[in-house]
Amino acid sequence: MKFQIVAAAVAIGAAIGAAGSQPVYLDTTKPLEERVEDALGRMTTEEKAAIIHAQSKFSSAGVPRLGIPELWCTDGPHGIRPDVFWDEWDQAGCTNDSCTAFPALTCLAATWNPEMSALYGRSIGEEARYREKDVLLGPGVNIYRTPLNGRNFEYMGEDPYLASVMVVPYIKGVQSNGVATCVKHYALNNQEYRRHTTDVDLSDRALYEIYLPAFKAAVQDGGTWSIMGSYNLYQGRHVCQNPRLLKDILRDEWGFDGVVISDWGGVHDTDQVISGGLDLEFGSWTNGLSEGMKNAYDSYFMAYPYLKRISDGVVDTQELDRKAANVLRLIFRTAMNQAKPSGSMNSPEHVAAARRIAGEGIVLLKNSGNILPLDLDGKKKIAVIGENAIKMMTVGGGSSSLKARREVSPLDGIKARAGKDAEVVYARGYTGDPVAQQDGMKVQDISDSRDADALIAEAVAVARDADYVIYVGGLNKAPHQDCEDADREGLGLPYGQDRLISALADANKNLIVVNVSGNAVAMPWLDKAAAVVQAWFIGSEAGNAIADIVSGDVNPSGKLPFTFPARLEDSGAHAEGEYPGNKEQLAASKQWGDTIKEYYNEDIFVGYRWADKKKTTPLFPFGHGLSYTTFEYGKPTADKKAMTADDTITFSVNVKNTGDREGQEIVQLYIADKKSSLPRPVKELKGFKKVKLAPGEEQTVSITVDKSALSFFDDRQHAWVAEPGKFEAIIGASSRDIKGVVKFELK
Ligand code: GLC
Numbered sequence: 001m002k003f004q005i006v007a008a009a010v011a012i013g014a015a016i017g018a019a020g021s022q023p024v025y026l027d028t029t030k031p032l033e034e035r036v037e038d039a040l041g042r043m044t045t046e047e048k049a050a051i052i053h054a055q056s057k058f059s060s061a062g063v064p065r066l067g068i069p070e071l072w073c074t075d076g077p078h079g080i081r082p083d084v085f086w087d088e089w090d091q092a093g094c095t096n097d098s099c100t101a102f103p104a105l106t107c108l109a110a111t112w113n114p115e116m117s118a119l120y121g122r123s124i125g126e127e128a129r130y131r132e133k134d135v136l137l138g139p140g141v142n143i144y145r146t147p148l149n150g151r152n153f154e155y156m157g158e159d160p161y162l163a164s165v166m167v168v169p170y171i172k173g174v175q176s177n178g179v180a181t182c183v184k185h186y187a188l189n190n191q192e193y194r195r196h197t198t199d200v201d202l203s204d205r206a207l208y209e210i211y212l213p214a215f216k217a218a219v220q221d222g223g224t225w226s227i228m229g230s231y232n233l234y235q236g237r238h239v240c241q242n243p244r245l246l247k248d249i250l251r252d253e254w255g256f257d258g259v260v261i262s263d264w265g266g267v268h269d270t271d272q273v274i275s276g277g278l279d280l281e282f283g284s285w286t287n288g289l290s291e292g293m294k295n296a297y298d299s300y301f302m303a304y305p306y307l308k309r310i311s312d313g314v315v316d317t318q319e320l321d322r323k324a325a326n327v328l329r330l331i332f333r334t335a336m337n338q339a340k341p342s343g344s345m346n347s348p349e350h351v352a353a354a355r356r357i358a359g360e361g362i363v364l365l366k367n368s369g370n371i372l373p374l375d376l377d378g379k380k381k382i383a384v385i386g387e388n389a390i391k392m393m394t395v396g397g398g399s400s401s402l403k404a405r406r407e408v409s410p411l412d413g414i415k416a417r418a419g420k421d422a423e424v425v426y427a428r429g430y431t432g433d434p435v436a437q438q439d440g441m442k443v444q445d446i447s448d449s450r451d452a453d454a455l456i457a458e459a460v461a462v463a464r465d466a467d468y469v470i471y472v473g474g475l476n477k478a479p480h481q482d483c484e485d486a487d488r489e490g491l492g493l494p495y496g497q498d499r500l501i502s503a504l505a506d507a508n509k510n511l512i513v514v515n516v517s518g519n520a521v522a523m524p525w526l527d528k529a530a531a532v533v534q535a536w537f538i539g540s541e542a543g544n545a546i547a548d549i550v551s552g553d554v555n556p557s558g559k560l561p562f563t564f565p566a567r568l569e570d571s572g573a574h575a576e577g578e579y580p581g582n583k584e585q586l587a588a589s590k591q592w593g594d595t596i597k598e599y600y601n602e603d604i605f606v607g608y609r610w611a612d613k614k615k616t617t618p619l620f621p622f623g624h625g626l627s628y629t630t631f632e633y634g635k636p637t638a639d640k641k642a643m644t645a646d647d648t649i650t651f652s653v654n655v656k657n658t659g660d661r662e663g664q665e666i667v668q669l670y671i672a673d674k675k676s677s678l679p680r681p682v683k684e685l686k687g688f689k690k691v692k693l694a695p696g697e698e699q700t701v702s703i704t705v706d707k708s709a710l711s712f713f714d715d716r717q718h719a720w721v722a723e724p725g726k727f728e729a730i731i732g733a734s735s736r737d738i739k740g741v742v743k744f745e746l747k
Helices: 002-021 032-042 045-050 105-111 114-130 160-175 204-211 213-220 243-253 270-276 304-311 318-333 348-361 410-417 452-464 497-507 539-551 583-588 608-614
Strands: 071-074 180-186 198-201 226-229 259-262 363-367 381-385 423-427 468-474 511-516 531-534 596-599 631-633 648-657 663-673 684-693 698-706 712-714 719-721 725-732 738-746
Touching: 032 318, 045 304, 045 318, 071 318, 105 114, 105 160, 105 348, 114 160, 114 348, 160 180, 160 204, 160 213, 160 684, 180 213, 180 259, 204 213, 204 712, 213 226, 226 243, 243 270, 259 318, 270 304, 348 539, 381 410, 381 452, 410 423, 410 468, 410 539, 423 452, 452 497, 468 497, 497 511, 511 539, 531 539, 583 596, 631 663, 648 663, 648 684, 648 725, 648 738, 663 698, 684 698
Parallel strands: 180 226, 198 596, 226 259, 381 423, 381 468, 468 511, 511 531
Antiparallel strands: 363 531, 631 648, 648 698, 663 684, 663 725, 712 719, 725 738
16 A cells, blocks of 8 residues: 555656646647747747748748647648648659548638538648648638639639638638638739739728738638738739738738748748748749759748848847747647647548538529429430530649549539439530649540531530530639639630530520639620529539539529629729739830739729629629529618617518528628718628528528728728718629618718
8 A cells, every 4th residue: 555655646746847847838738928938938040040931842840859840731722732742843642642622712702601611611621630731721812803813713702891701710610620721812912914023002992991801801800820921012022021011911900920921932032021021931942043952941031041141140030039939839829739639531521511512602693494403303315515524623723733532523423413214415515725734643634636616516416406405614724714823814715615605505495504613704605595503613522513503402502702794894903903914014024024013993993893883784793693492582671770880780681482492592781881081882792691491481681780881991091981971781682683772871
């Protein structure tokens, strides 16, 4: 007995001793800032410099001597990128890194459902965690300023309020796994054309009202642990070394306590980056070293050149300590977070989430004669036409490209859903750019040497005697077709698709066009198509989600997160905005590396804000989306006629499902300021709610707002102001389908 008591006493003593000697930075019971300060105090200048720049393509160093782990980043916003070689872009050819490919973020935005965003973030965060990644390089929230931007498919549309609401649950979902989001590309990276050298300038009103809100929400509401500096310049300085954006706004105005990570190759100068507010440098091709040089990492702008300025006494270590502290905080939140769950990969739950989000984001644009949903169970002949019915869409598009564990093609999805009495036939119809490889890995080979005439003739023959024709086309993430580093060159569909679609419509009036894209496209054949479905790039479950909608298993409930302009000139960026850059400078430019200014002259009038100002008629307006049922709105009301600045006001409207099947409706609230001291849009989205209604069910939908919904950014005072006066609350089923208006006042 005596021995046991002694042994117990020794054990307790040791435990107390250990606890006492446990360094603060390792003691997870201590406050985060204490741990950061303690670790910083133990590090040498060289160790501090080592953790603020890359050591490989996607990792940065830890402090091995102190047991502080390195940080591992991974693309991308739609799924976890396969591992690449230490110092290459090429895939390492692992066999354990295929993933679930979730829908592109434009589809997520089109759900207008924050619950889908939470599901998405949690799911993709579990995959990042399982793959032992600490930082997910996404989501992207750059505003859709032009329908030609190659990366719009990675972002959340044209409206700052919609993007601000939809980005937050995604961030929280990812970070609940102990994985940081890295919200990108902060800021003003609204095109891919000359993305490293375009020098953006614009009014502070446009900056604060249009281009910053989603990033501000990501920081203040989402609590993102990191943010990615963009490639472009702003007011003459590369964003990754731009104190106005990275310090004045991000830190001083918003209180950001995370890490600013450069885009890969976004840093260009040691002196500017030391004082510019960046914390972690990735992807630099420095001092003329070409990418892939083994010793490149020591030559990074924040590596030896920085250490040399310190040892020469040119700069002190104050900025170094600030950067290293931010990176340590990120390491403690992620790599050293012992409370994080273990994650999961390619689970049935993730596959189901991908399918559900896709089904909620697909937008039914047109459905004349209610031709949709199709009876896929009956004795029908279904002709599926188009390359996008068989082409892998999870590959390509740039850094968001994935190695999906599986991808159900639209053709396979429709075949799987069709009943045993149905006959599904296929014809190619057209051929696009072959995507032979991605990151050094071979992809599907769907080469077809036949010419357009032969392909169209075959497709028309197949379509002629079918009961229904489902055309699956659009863009395909090849360069210039919704792809990083290459904007589109026009609004029209590529590869002669317009001619094909028109020929199919002439052959069979029961034509359903499924457009796979992340951008608006021109539709000269629209009047001849019975139905049009905007199906986005929707990942692993693409075919099943499209079949769910076409068959009616899922009632479409998505709405457009951006305007489909009838013409490019109906977009402010093209009519007034200098896209893709100052004409004179572009004409005079002799080399790709020339800096080209671009002033956003259209200012705050982006998307529907421009359409309302110019009274143009879009092909399809922002917020548009049909359902297989119908909804009736009552007269909207307000709980008061006048509100004060510290008050709220609630708008209510009855919505009834007047059809014969359950459906979801997105009720939109726009606010119109009837008189303001500065120009304002006709109306602006300031609230929305998605409600599910059974047939015949009626619900009162209420949306409460405060003065922030009435405010505009007054760049004369550098402040948000809500000016007393008359306002209108506009309730719509889209930005053009207005159901009612309530007048009210701000006292
Ligand atoms: C790319 C992209 C960025 C990506 C990074 C790493 O150039 O701009 O979104 O996360 O580099 O691949």
